[in-house]
Amino acid sequence: MENRIIDLEIRLTHQEAALEEMNDVLLAQHTLIGKLQDDITRLRRQLQDNNTGSVAELVNEPPPPHY
Numbered sequence: 001m002e003n004r005i006i007d008l009e010i011r012l013t014h015q016e017a018a019l020e021e022m023n024d025v026l027l028a029q030h031t032l033i034g035k036l037q038d039d040i041t042r043l044r045r046q047l048q049d050n051n052t053g054s055v056a057e058l059v060n061e062p063p064p065p066h067y
Helices: 002-060
Strands: none
Touching: none
8 A cells, every 4th residue: 555655656746747847838838929929010010111111112103214
């Protein structure tokens, strides 16, 4: 009976360590996802700014001489 309790305590210790490790990975992934979302938002804004600026510049640009 005592061996069985010792085995259960060992398993519990390993499970607690695994759970803590998974929690650390989860927190790191959560942080990374937040940074990636910020990057995507920033890139979308840059894309929109570039597209708006390019179209406006082309509209105001005079036609080439061969027209």
